[in-house]
Amino acid sequence: MEENRQEKDLQTGKQALTTVDEHIFFKELVDKMPVGLYTASYETESVTWCNQYMENMFGLSANEIIALGSDFCGTLVHPDDQHLTQISQLLLSQQPLVNFGGVFRVRSANDANWKWLAGWATSLQKDNSGIATDMLCVLVDLGVCIHTYDRTIDALKDALRNKKDETLLSLTNREREVLLLIAKGLKNKEVAERLSEYTIETHRKNIKLKLNVRTTTELLKKAEDLILLNV
Structure with missing residues (x-):
């Protein structure tokens, strides 16, 4: 017991x-x-x-x-x-x-x-x-929520900016010059004359491959996204 x-x-x-x-x-x-x-x-x-x-x-x-x-x-x-x-x-x-x-x-x-x-x-x-x-x-x-939202947006912008920098670094200086001129609307012949080079088509193919695009429209959009027009 x-x-x-x-x-x-x-x-x-x-x-x-x-x-x-x-x-x-x-x-x-x-x-x-x-x-x-x-x-x-x-x-x-x-x-x-x-x-x-x-x-x-x-x-x-x-x-x-x-x-x-x-x-x-x-x-x-x-x-x-x-x-x-x-x-x-x-x-x-x-x-x-x-x-x-x-x-x-x-x-x-x-x-x-x-x-x-x-x-x-x-x-x-x-x-x-x-x-x-x-x-x-x-x-x-709500101030804390808004602050958190702003910080999230800033983090996403930083991530996109870093991604953009990585993409640009994958291009050679000549490829960047070619892409900039293409973004400004120049044709292959005009780009070749501007750069005094006749391998523009090869550069163009390499750029498309590195930027993972297929058409000229996609290429132009990618150039705008990378803000290359201000380079």
Whole structure:
């Protein structure tokens, strides 16, 4: 009996430790998500909990955000956009199954500049009569999204620029001269006369092979893409 009790206590202890580990894991997961998460009460119209990302977003601790109470929106949300939070609270409290989203401006406690956020809200808890009491809100900093988009575009441009440089390096100086003149509309004979050379057709074939094109139209398009007209 004593051994069974000890084994049971051991299992209970392991389960408790597992629960604590899972709690810590999910707390860290929620805090590190790149979105602001918070819960709010319909009755008090105030934040009741928020994650660490939201603290960073507004430059306030969770306790400071909660302490603002119903003044949270009035303090941090742009005056022209505060009606959105009022609409969301009214709509979600009356229709718990509805989700509400919008775009609005906010500012942090240590920055006078306004920034755009996209927000989504849904009812989280209900009382015994089925009336919604709390809502869960998600905030996404659109400035961060735009910055990420710009960085992605810049990276793609760099990749294309590097590819262009590699393509140009595959051509000899004479082949580049030939391609430039072809891009300007000169015929083989005119190119030959301009360069005082009569092996233009050979150069042309080599250029097509290196640039992986077959027709003159493709060759001209490739030349334009490589911006050879400004060389």
